[in-house]
Amino acid sequence: MTSDKARIDIDDPEVDMDEAQRLLYRGELFSGEAVEYVGEKLISLDNYTDGMQNGLSLEWYEDGTLRSEGTVRMGLPCGEFKEWHPNGVLASRKVFDEDGTTLREEFTWDMSGQPLRSWRLGGA
Template identity: 30%
Template structure:
């Protein structure tokens, strides 16, 4: 348990050290291209750094922070009905820290923690579509 807490604190410190203000560079997902897992803007041959958004009509379905062409920072996605689909953080293109996934009806599907090595750590909880706890896993 202490190892898990230490890992979470380390991950938080690493994530915060990589954060920057992206407010000046918000780009629609359709304006980017991807090559070998790295995202580039259409107008440049350098990896993209900034915020990526995507929408269906007037409904935003994606917000993701990128640094050097990789997801790096907060990411959140929504279903077309406006309910949250998932939310969590990335570091160098990999999920890290606390992650929450939701059903399209808005109910929490699962919540858990991912370590810097990409493995689940700590305790994860899983729920059915009505919000009832169905499973607890300890890693």
């Protein structure tokens, strides 16, 4: 089954940003998936609605290892965001309010998985 979403390469010369930092494709606000490649390797995929990042956001290292994953709602992070070290070990986990204005939790780990930082809003 194929997706009906429009998909553009973010490096396409017809991709631009307007003064409000909204994504344009051929002069129009873009809705769909914007992808980026290094050579033949997909390294990022972001969803857009009317020029604003909106939906799943994914990044990969060039070897295909997942680099980051999270959800954006109309340009703001919402819910859980995760990042991984190149060796696949979880590097950070952040949790945002659903409106994207407040960071609720942040945890970070070194490349061997040892905790570096553990923080929750209100210290709970």
